[in-house]
Amino acid sequence: MDALLRLFSLIPGWDQNVPAWASITLAGLVAAGLCLGFMSLGPVGYVYVERKIAGFMQDRLGPMRVGPWGLLQTIADTIKLLFKEAIFPAAVHKVMFVVAPCLVVTGAFMGFAVLPFSPTWQAADLDVGAFYVIAIGSLSTVGLIMAGWASNNKYALFGAMRSAAQIVSYEIPAVMSLIVVVMIAGSLSLQAIVGEQAGGLHNWFLWKFFPLNVIAFLVFFTATLAECNRTPFDIPEAESELVAGFHTEYSGFFFAMFFLAEYTEMFVASAMAAVLFLGGFAAPIPALQTVGGFDIGPVWLIAKAWALVFVHMWLRWTLPRLRVDQLMHVAWKVLLPISLFLIVVVGGLLTWPATANGFPWDRWVGWLLSALLFVYLATTAARAWRWHARQVREAVA
Template identity: 40%
Template sequence: MNHLVLAVEAWMKALESYTMSLSEDSIWLPFFGILNQVPQEVWLAVSMFLSASMILGMIIAPIAGFSTFVERRVAGRIQARIGCNRVGPEGLLQFLVDGVKLMSKEDHIPQGADRFLFKLAPYFLILGAFMSFACLPFGKYIVVSNINVGILYLLAVSSLVVIGILLAGWSSNNKWSLLGAMRSAAQIVSYEVPLGMSLMIPVMLVGSLSLAHLNRYQAEGFSSWLIFAAGPFTFIAFFVYFISALAEVNRTPFDLPEAESELVSGYNTEYSGIRWGLFFVAEYANMFLIGGIATTAFLGGWQKSVANIPFLVFSLFFIFFALLKIVFYGPAFVQSLGRKKGVLFALAHTKVRSFSKPLVLVLLFLSVLSSVGLHVLSDFWLVSFFVFISKSYFFVFIIMWIRWTLPRYRVDQMMDLCWKRFTPLMFVCVMGTALWMLWSQR
């Protein structure tokens, strides 16, 4: 049982006793009488639902939304330009404005499309992306549902996206979307084989499918990380996991389903407004999921370790950068408001000067100091949460970097890669890990 659930349960108990005290002499007696009869399990379920919603609503959805902004910024810097920096301080409010814009667009469903399936398709994708976060341990006592078949649940639930993509492509009444959906279905289903096998390796080493056990196994610092547990085999398994997961979420170099130059967005083509926004957010949530599973299964999860420090520096640097920009943005924003053209105008036309090099170096130094400090305090549960988020977000950043570097594979080459290269490689790795385990037990 974790703290969140305990806390919510306590509130529920308090509410229950209050309502019981009220039910003694009140005209609301019938209503509260019913509340009395509700069994314990229901309160448990409600509290779990609330804690899941908190994690999803307050952590994952903002991260997924914020990733859209980070993607545009990273793309800009790689392409020798600034990137998105207009709305809010350094463009940080862009994803909120994007959300509002998408929600205000016309809900256009193409003429010959199957209306019910067309509307249903994005929800499968969102389900597949968000349900997986239920078993992921975010920190020391922070997991929504500590099931003991975590990896199996993850693999099963993330396969829901195939149905969503096929529905989207087929019901759009558009040959291009159909092509994209077909390609995508083939790709995702094929790449689940190396993905599953590469996740089997940590499972073999730890002896349990539960993600909490995976975390506990890696508790002794850097050397106990699962990526080093069986020599080269787990190392290779990590990279194969990463690449197969890229294929699972349709990111370059495997983004043929959304190949912009050929298929005008593939299965996304006919979607507009918030339906398209859901596809988009599901993709970024999936990216964060890849990062999360990669850290839990291979890189030590939320456990305290000296090797966490680079990741912490990476995220703290940008957090301090953003905070400083916000601090400088405040007075400039108020000044823009003084031009009396409205809040939106002020948001879009306020710009803070870029920081000088010495200031950037000072920020870097501060972030190194604070991450060492955080590492020392790693026993606090909030710090472990932050460690997990930093590590996962580092992988999100790497995924974005790869997207803006590499071209995409053709369908048959991608299938070649999966069946002729990764699957035999994973067979070799699984056998190698098994042999390693046997040899090291001698």
């Protein structure tokens, strides 16, 4: 929005003739329009890419018929979805049935408002940006429960209840690991968080207090994966159990809205992970931050987010789905203790006088601890690999 306001002020006589509220409104509208365009066109790309990735992993081609390499397939699908009749089953609560997908899309979309694409390209630089994203993220839960309840279908209700339980549970570890970053940055503003990480790869929060923040990143990623209802946490819409979960009764455009929301949430969650841990719009090498005098921060953020979206897809096409109780087990007995532990340790290290006075934590205690943890992780990984190899060997024998 800052960039837009600056752009407006370049127009001769703008500042004198247009009142401030009007130009802010206009800038807000333009920013919203841009985000909306990005959000609604994005899934066209994601769906194509997801289908191609799935095809690659499953030893098949994926869409190949519409357009070269099937490039136009999702466009055709989108058009089909938009023109399909939206069916209202007789027993649904019509108002809630319509409001629910709108609410879900709104919840997903509002996350865009604070995503910092560059120091100036940000719809709104809220002081509580990180908090805002989390708060808005739960809005979609309300929409999902409404959808499930309004559908008047037992499967939809099951899906809604599962999603409510799941999102509420996984929000806690997500917030906890976010607090780790907020404590380090000392601010809830996403601009400030990215600003702290500027100046190259080694400044990313991912490496801070190595390996503590790596764990925090993994916790955050897992938790947001669950919040997006993606495999292995896709139990609210588990197609083999609940038919389609909360959107069983939806068709046509309303179904497309749920679809849109899912992919948008995926992007927002990945972008948040990128902002919090991977330097956001900051380039890994400072020299690559600008190309020909232009700040290519947005490209970096989107690239990082898409890389994480790819991991989402990768997991989806590899793993089976957890059961409800196992899902809760992961949230409350694995992720939550880990993130609590991280808060205590990182918080303690931050308030430790030596660190506060500039004691090089990373150089002394940190490296020792890092080395120990590294050894532990390596042996665990090796053990896991050996176990796995033995499984395969025994199976083959």
